Amino acid sequence: MTNSTHFGYQTVAEEEKVHKVAEVFHSVAAKYDVMNDFMSAGLHRVWKAFTIAQAGIRPGFKVLDIAGGTGDLAKAFAKQAGPTGEVWLTDINESMLRVGRDRLLNKGLVTPTSLCDAEKLPFPDNYFDRVSVAFGLRNMTHKDVALAEMRRVLKPGGKLLVLEFSKVWEPLKKPYDIYSFSVLPWLGKRVANDADSYRYLAESIRMHPDQETLKAMMQEAGLERVQYFNLTAGVAALHTGIKL
Numbered sequence: 001m002t003n004s005t006h007f008g009y010q011t012v013a014e015e016e017k018v019h020k021v022a023e024v025f026h027s028v029a030a031k032y033d034v035m036n037d038f039m040s041a042g043l044h045r046v047w048k049a050f051t052i053a054q055a056g057i058r059p060g061f062k063v064l065d066i067a068g069g070t071g072d073l074a075k076a077f078a079k080q081a082g083p084t085g086e087v088w089l090t091d092i093n094e095s096m097l098r099v100g101r102d103r104l105l106n107k108g109l110v111t112p113t114s115l116c117d118a119e120k121l122p123f124p125d126n127y128f129d130r131v132s133v134a135f136g137l138r139n140m141t142h143k144d145v146a147l148a149e150m151r152r153v154l155k156p157g158g159k160l161l162v163l164e165f166s167k168v169w170e171p172l173k174k175p176y177d178i179y180s181f182s183v184l185p186w187l188g189k190r191v192a193n194d195a196d197s198y199r200y201l202a203e204s205i206r207m208h209p210d211q212e213t214l215k216a217m218m219q220e221a222g223l224e225r226v227q228y229f230n231l232t233a234g235v236a237a238l239h240t241g242i243k244l
C-alpha cells in the first residue's frame with residue numbers, strides 16, 4: 001500500500017509529493033534568487049546571516065549544506081572554511097543545484113557538489129563539523145529520516161543548523177495570511193510567471209511543524225542541546241542541535 005503525505009494542503013501519495021516538489025523547484029530555479037528578495041523584502045539575507053554567524057565556521061572545517069539550492073549558505077561557508085576546508089553544496093534538484101554551482105564558480109569558489117536526497121546522504125558517519133539545511137526540511141517527505149541522516153554524518157561535537165519558516169507570532173497571523181495567500185501568488189505570477197509554486201510555498205509553511213514540534217523532532221533524532229531562535233516574530237526560526 002502506498003503511504004500518503006502532504007503537498008501543501010493536498011493529501012498525495014509519497015512518490016507523488018517527491019515529483020511535485022521537484023516540479024516546483026525546476027520551475028522556480030531561474031528566478032529563485034530574485035523572488036526570494038522580492039517576497040521577503042530582503043529579510044532572507046538577514047536570517048541567513050544570523051545562521052552563518054551561529055554556524056561559527058572555522059578554517060579547515062568540513063561542512064555539508066543540504067538542500068543548498070542556489071548556494072547562499074555554501075558560498076559564505078566556503079569563504080570561511082578557506083582552502084583547507086571542505087564545503088559541500090548538495091540538493092536533490094538538478095536545476096537548483098546547477099544555478100548554485102555556477103554562482104559559486106563565478107565567485108571563484110570551487111566546492112564539491114552532489115545531487116542527493118537528504119533522506120539518503122552519500123557521506124560516511126561522523127564526517128562533518130557542521131550540517132545546515134535552509135528552507136529545505138519543509139519539502140522533505142520523511143523529515144524524521146532526514147534529521148537522523150543529518151545527525152549520522154555529523155562528527156561528535158558537530159552542530160546541525162535548521163533554518164525554516166515557522167509559526168508566526170499570533171497577533172501577526174492575519175496580516176501574514178493575507179500576504180501569503182494573496183500577495184505571494186500574485187508576485188509569483190508577475191515575477192516568475194508561476195503562481196502555483198508560490199501558493200505551494202504558503203501552504204507548505206502552514207503545514208510545517210511549529211518551533212516546539214521541530215525541537216522535539218530534533219531531540220527524537222538524537223540531537224542534544226536543541227534550541228531555537230525566532231526570527232522576525234517567528235516568520236522563520238533557526239533550530240540548532242549538537243551531536244554528542
Ligand SMILES: C[S@@+](CC[C@H](N)C(=O)[O-])C[C@H]1O[C@@H](n2cnc3c(N)ncnc32)[C@H](O)[C@@H]1O
Nearest residue numbers: 025067068069092093096117118134135136139
Ligand atoms: C526553498 S529551496 C532552499 C534553497 C536554499 N537552501 C536557500 O535557503 O535559499 C528548497 C530546496 O530544497 C530542496 N529539496 C527538497 N527536497 C529535498 C530532499 N529530499 N533532499 C535534498 N534537497 C531537497 C529543493 O530541491 C530546493 O532546492
